[in-house]
Every structure is written in C-alpha cells, then in structure tokens.
Amino acid sequence: MRKSFEESIDACREAIAQGASREDIIARLHEDGLWIIEAIKAVRRLYGVGLGEAKQLVSTHPSWITIARQAEPLHEAVTEWLLSQ
DSSP: OOOOHHHHHHHHHHHHHTTOOHHHHHHHHHHTTOOHHHHHHHHHHHHOOOHHHHHHHHHTSTTTHHHHHHHHHHHHHHHHHHHHO
C-alpha cells in the first residue's frame, strides 16, 4: 500500500534514528510506493544532500535502477529540447 510522502518521511526518520543505513532507507522509499521524484526529494530532506547527489543515490540504487533506466529517454529528450531553446 502506498504511504503518503510525509508518512514515509516520518517512518524513515524513525528508522534512521534506530540505525538504518542509507541503502535501507532508499529501498524503503521504494517499498512505501513513492514515485522516484518523491524518493529523490526524501533523500534530500533526510540527508541534507544536494539535488545531484540525491538523484545519483536513488537512480543507482538496486530498488530504483529499473525505473531510472526507463526514464532515461525522457530525460534525454527534455535535455535536448532545453539545449535547443
């Protein structure tokens, strides 16, 4: 069942306080049913990292890699379009 973003953040904060690793937390965000953009936002909030680092951490994590690869063509198309403007 999908948790709300805030429910997931609260649960992750508790898990971090109990010693959960960053890798476990990123997997948990997937298990909670968050969208990849929400997971990136959560990692930024939970760990105080920048956008680039959060994107890298989430998109290369085994729980998210398939979704990240599926989004690559869209990312490339948007980048091309932005560069052509």
